[in-house]
Amino acid sequence: MTNNVFTEAQTTVRKFRRSRSDRMVAGVCGGIAKTLNIDPPLVRIGLVAATLLGFGTGAIIYGACWILLPEED
Numbered sequence: 304m305t306n307n308v309f310t311e312a313q314t315t316v317r318k319f320r321r322s323r324s325d326r327m328v329a330g331v332c333g334g335i336a337k338t339l340n341i342d343p344p345l346v347r348i349g350l351v352a353a354t355l356l357g358f359g360t361g362a363i364i365y366g367a368c369w370i371l372l373p374e375e376d
Contacts, residue, residue, distance in 0.1 A: 317338050318338075318375075319334060319335070319338050319372065320334050320338075320372060320373055320374060320375040320376075321333070321334045321368070321369070321372045321373070321374045321375065322334045322336075322337055322343075322374075322375060323374055323375055325337070325343050327347070328369075329365075329368075329369040330374065331365055331368045331369055331372065332346040332347045332350060332365075333346075334368075334372065334375065337375075350364075350365060
């Protein structure tokens with residue numbers, strides 16, 4: 304009698320999408336927050352810090368996510 308753990312484990316798939324309901328500009332931070340299950344203002348503060356401390360890297364990442372990520376259904 305073999306007890307296979309992998310067949311009993313339930314997997315959940317999280318899809319990273321831009322938010323339609325929690326958005327300030329394009330919904331990228333709202334989508335990240337929903338995917339990670341945290342507050343959107345924390346993501347926005349982190350993005351601003353990454354932009355200021357990373358010489359604009361946060362803004363480039365935000366722009367790329369805005370272009371590449373689809374909106375949620």
